[in-house]
Amino acid sequence: MAKQPERSREAEETPAGQELLRLPVVVLTDSVVFPYMTVPLRLEDEAAYRAVVAAREQETKVLLLTPDKEFKLHIPKREHAGAVGTIAGVGQVIRLPDGKHQALFQGQKRGRLLKIWKQKHLVAEVEPVEEVAETTLETEALVRSVINQIEAYVEKEPQVPRDAVAVARGMDDPGRLADLFGYAPELTLNERRRLLSILDPVERLRRVYRIMARQLQISEVKARIQGEIQQGMEKAQREYYLREQLKAIHRELGEANPQLAEIEEIKKAIEASHMPDEVKEKARHEAGRLGNMPSASPEVGIVRTYLEWLLALPWVSAAPQETDVEVDIKVVKAVLDADHYGLDKVKDRILEYLAVRSLAKHARTPILCLIGPPGVGKTSLGRSIARALDRKFVRISLGGVRDEGEIRGHRRTYIGALPGRIIQGMRQAGVINPVFVLDEIDKLGYDFRGDPSSAMLEVLDPEQNFSFSDHYLEAPYDLSQVLFIATGNLAETIPPALRDRMEVINISGYTEEEKLHIARGYLVPRQLKQHGLGRAQCTITEDGLRKIVRGYTAEAGVRNLERQIATIDRKVARLIAAGEQKTVRVGPRRVQDLLGPEKLNTKLDKRADEVGVVTGLAWTAAGGEISTVEAALMKGKGNLILTGQLGEVMKESAVTALSFARAKARALNIAADVVADNDLHVHVPAGAVPKEGPSAGVALATSIVSVLTQRPVSKDVAMTGEVTLRGRVLPVSGLKEKLLAAHRAGVRSVVLPSKNRHSLEDVPQEALEQLRIIWADTMDDVLDAALLQAAGGKSKAKRPKAKRRLRRKKRLPAPPPDNQPVGTPIGPTIAEEA
Numbered sequence: 001m002a003k004q005p006e007r008s009r010e011a012e013e014t015p016a017g018q019e020l021l022r023l024p025v026v027v028l029t030d031s032v033v034f035p036y037m038t039v040p041l042r043l044e045d046e047a048a049y050r051a052v053v054a055a056r057e058q059e060t061k062v063l064l065l066t067p068d069k070e071f072k073l074h075i076p077k078r079e080h081a082g083a084v085g086t087i088a089g090v091g092q093v094i095r096l097p098d099g100k101h102q103a104l105f106q107g108q109k110r111g112r113l114l115k116i117w118k119q120k121h122l123v124a125e126v127e128p129v130e131e132v133a134e135t136t137l138e139t140e141a142l143v144r145s146v147i148n149q150i151e152a153y154v155e156k157e158p159q160v161p162r163d164a165v166a167v168a169r170g171m172d173d174p175g176r177l178a179d180l181f182g183y184a185p186e187l188t189l190n191e192r193r194r195l196l197s198i199l200d201p202v203e204r205l206r207r208v209y210r211i212m213a214r215q216l217q218i219s220e221v222k223a224r225i226q227g228e229i230q231q232g233m234e235k236a237q238r239e240y241y242l243r244e245q246l247k248a249i250h251r252e253l254g255e256a257n258p259q260l261a262e263i264e265e266i267k268k269a270i271e272a273s274h275m276p277d278e279v280k281e282k283a284r285h286e287a288g289r290l291g292n293m294p295s296a297s298p299e300v301g302i303v304r305t306y307l308e309w310l311l312a313l314p315w316v317s318a319a320p321q322e323t324d325v326e327v328d329i330k331v332v333k334a335v336l337d338a339d340h341y342g343l344d345k346v347k348d349r350i351l352e353y354l355a356v357r358s359l360a361k362h363a364r365t366p367i368l369c370l371i372g373p374p375g376v377g378k379t380s381l382g383r384s385i386a387r388a389l390d391r392k393f394v395r396i397s398l399g400g401v402r403d404e405g406e407i408r409g410h411r412r413t414y415i416g417a418l419p420g421r422i423i424q425g426m427r428q429a430g431v432i433n434p435v436f437v438l439d440e441i442d443k444l445g446y447d448f449r450g451d452p453s454s455a456m457l458e459v460l461d462p463e464q465n466f467s468f469s470d471h472y473l474e475a476p477y478d479l480s481q482v483l484f485i486a487t488g489n490l491a492e493t494i495p496p497a498l499r500d501r502m503e504v505i506n507i508s509g510y511t512e513e514e515k516l517h518i519a520r521g522y523l524v525p526r527q528l529k530q531h532g533l534g535r536a537q538c539t540i541t542e543d544g545l546r547k548i549v550r551g552y553t554a555e556a557g558v559r560n561l562e563r564q565i566a567t568i569d570r571k572v573a574r575l576i577a578a579g580e581q582k583t584v585r586v587g588p589r590r591v592q593d594l595l596g597p598e599k600l601n602t603k604l605d606k607r608a609d610e611v612g613v614v615t616g617l618a619w620t621a622a623g624g625e626i627s628t629v630e631a632a633l634m635k636g637k638g639n640l641i642l643t644g645q646l647g648e649v650m651k652e653s654a655v656t657a658l659s660f661a662r663a664k665a666r667a668l669n670i671a672a673d674v675v676a677d678n679d680l681h682v683h684v685p686a687g688a689v690p691k692e693g694p695s696a697g698v699a700l701a702t703s704i705v706s707v708l709t710q711r712p713v714s715k716d717v718a719m720t721g722e723v724t725l726r727g728r729v730l731p732v733s734g735l736k737e738k739l740l741a742a743h744r745a746g747v748r749s750v751v752l753p754s755k756n757r758h759s760l761e762d763v764p765q766e767a768l769e770q771l772r773i774i775w776a777d778t779m780d781d782v783l784d785a786a787l788l789q790a791a792g793g794k795s796k797a798k799r800p801k802a803k804r805r806l807r808r809k810k811r812l813p814a815p816p817p818d819n820q821p822v823g824t825p826i827g828p829t830i831a832e833e834a
Contacts, residue, residue, distance in 0.1 A: 024051035025122035028066045032192040033086045034179040037107045051121040052103050055090045063126050064088050066193050084197045087111040131175045133201040149212040156219040175201030178208045186215055263291045274315050279475045283310050314432045316478040327354050335388035341518050346505050364462035369486040372507030375557020378487040386435035394425040399440035404450025409472035419472040433481040442488030453495045460501045508736045509556025511764050519545050523562045531569040538572045540586040547588040551598035568594050609715050612707035616699035617720040619734030624741030628685050631703040636679025644684035647692030654682050657701035660727050670708045695732035697723035698782050711787045718742050719751035727779040735759040743767040751776050751785050
């Protein structure tokens with residue numbers, strides 16, 4: 001047996017003459033026993049059973065404790081002193097079928113725990129609490145108020161026994177009345193424990209009064225809610241009975257019920273439609289559900305809307321003749337040529353598709369993806385294709401779409417659910433084979449709502465889109481007859497899996513002559529019509545258009561060009577409307593008067609040959625651009641400084657170029673101490689514009705070699721290409737756009753990687769006739785073409801001379817043979833010009 005602890009301070013401070021009890025302790029986990037209550041309790045653990053057995057053997061009582069979570073009696077501590085429990089007698093003890101025991105306890109009075117220790121069971125030294133309440137007017141009023149609350153509560157809660165009112169009326173002791181409420185079913189375990197721990201009878205009764213007031217409020221709210229629910233149920237039942245009576249009256253009078261007539265019309269429309277069998281069966285089921293629903297049911301609108309969508313959609317079998325329309329290839333070609341100038345590659349692909357469809361009726365429809373800079377006519381080309389094929393045209397913009405539900409729709413369980421944009425577009429078209437333009441497909445995004453590009457995989461896959469699944473329809477829909485045309489600015493931002501399902505056709509920017517042709521044939525007439533002007537009232541000369549193209553627009557497309565033409569037409573319309581002039585002829589000088597000073601200078605700066613300044617060619621989403629690379633040498637410790645918002649790849653190209661120059665220092669006549677005793681600063685102007693890519697490698701290397709050897713760079717030479725540590729020049733992309741930019745800027749000679757010879761196939765002949773192409777395999781070829789001798793020396797690089805117009809064939813020049821020496825120019829050479 002464990003040694004009993006010494007007498008605690010609490011025991012020493014016990015008032016004189018107070019009898020202390022040493023009692024076994026029974027810990028209760030889910031119940032609280034109040035004085036004057038007799039309850040049977042299950043003994044959950046062996047320690048409680050041993051405590052009960054000890055109490056019976058010693059003919060003593062037990063202390064019933066219900067500790068909270070922080071008050072644990074497994075390890076007795078001094079902090080346990082002061083807890084309040086119930087001193088109870090032990091009655092009959094029985095054994096339960098599961099091996100546990102149950103004991104009958106009779107609560108007698110409260111007891112304060114002074115100290116506790118552990119033997120075979122818990123034993124505590126307990127101070128009995130004698131409750132004495134003074135009889136005052138306030139106490140009597142409080143007792144009567146609680147009794148009235150109990151009566152009101154019993155009236156509102158039918159499950160509470162009526163005997164509780166009689167028992168309460170027979171009590172005038174505030175403590176016993178408060179303990180009577182301790183077994184109310186609405187009280188939680190913590191509320192019961194707190195009520196037991198209040199030793200002052202009057203204070204305990206006040207606590208009961210506050211609890212009863214809250215329970216009465218809850219009962220009133222609950223009764224009000226039940227009344228409203230019951231009233232709603234009675235209203236629905238009454239409407240149901242009245243509706244059934246109305247149906248019977250209509251049958252007796254031989255009149256049609258409007259709701260039944262509507263449902264019958266829907267059923268007839270379902271049977272007359274050409275839905276697939278599985279969809280038709282689903283529609284029949286939903287129509288049957290609609291007929292059995294009360295008209296006031298909120299689900300009526302959901303089902304009716306769903307059936308309207310099924311009936312409004314075009315199904316493949318609805319109009320089989322739509323897939324067999326004969327198309328005249330010559331007529332289609334004429335329409336495409338009338339709407340768009342150039343774009344031969346795209347037009348040829350459309351004509352090829354139509355030719356295949358005329359021979360193979362069930363061929364899979366391809367998915368075309370037009371990639372190019374803004375303003376080149378990608379979206380309008382889709383509209384022209386629809387007009388040429390005599391098909392309906394549908395366009396949806398995917399820019400900024402981040403919710404997968406925008407493509408696949410939302411399930412009908414959501415409020416306000418609708419099909420996705422694809423199904424909405426098909427309903428808008430009303431036919432199964434429209435031309436569907438998916439604009440800005442490269443700008444799809446994704447977030448926590450899903451990935452729309454993943455949903456587009458099924459739409460744009462010819463092997464899957466014959467059974468497209470929309471969450472709202474919950475039925476397969478055939479998209480195989482739709483001609484999808486996607487548009488975008490960059491193919492790289494399209495997910496690879498989605499890009500693999502489309503046939504990408506690149507549309508490059510227009511040359512200056514192409515822009516002039518488009519302006520004369522398309523833009524000027526359209527803007528004159530929109531501004532209410534006749535051809536005789538406003539005439540823009542060819543020189544005026546050229547002035548607009550060169551001085552006010554710098555773009556790959558013609559969108560900004562059309563804006564400038566619209567600005568001129570507005571100002572001319574104002575002059576004519578004010579009566580100042582009747583006709584206006586707009587030449588170069590008048591263009592400057594109407595549009596203001598020139599905003600752009602697309603030509604190269606009129607500068608001399610400089611050391612360390614190289615003209616490079618860059619490619620962006622808006623087309624090709626001219627980019628200058630500058631290098632400067634200053635006293636330092638051999639550091640390389642890079643500025644101009646260069647990306648990681650471009651920085652690596654600069655480091656590679658410097659390493660190449662240092663490795664070839666002797667061959668390039670670079671002094672050994674030049675790099676070690678100086679810092680090299682490389683800057684790419686337009687510092688606010690981020691720049692990235694390896695194609696500036698040869699320009700960076702040429703600039704660095706020029707500044708280290710102090711040899712000027714020819715201002716008439718532009719270049720592009722990736723450079724390696726060994727000095728090899730690797731091919732790059734976007735060659736057509738870069739050459740067009742060089743042509744616009746008036747560059748005479750362009751150095752290109754020799755492995756890009758095949759890329760000249762798409763370059764317009766007009767640009768090639770005015771450019772001198774120099775092929776390069778290594779940096780030696782680049783330096784020979786670009787670098788001049790130092791000041792006072794003879795120029796080593798060939799300068800292009802002023803050209804004369806030569807009689808040339810209007811076709812692409814053949815690439816030089818593989819055995820042609822590297823560095824040999826193609827196109828207009830100096831010898832030919834002479």
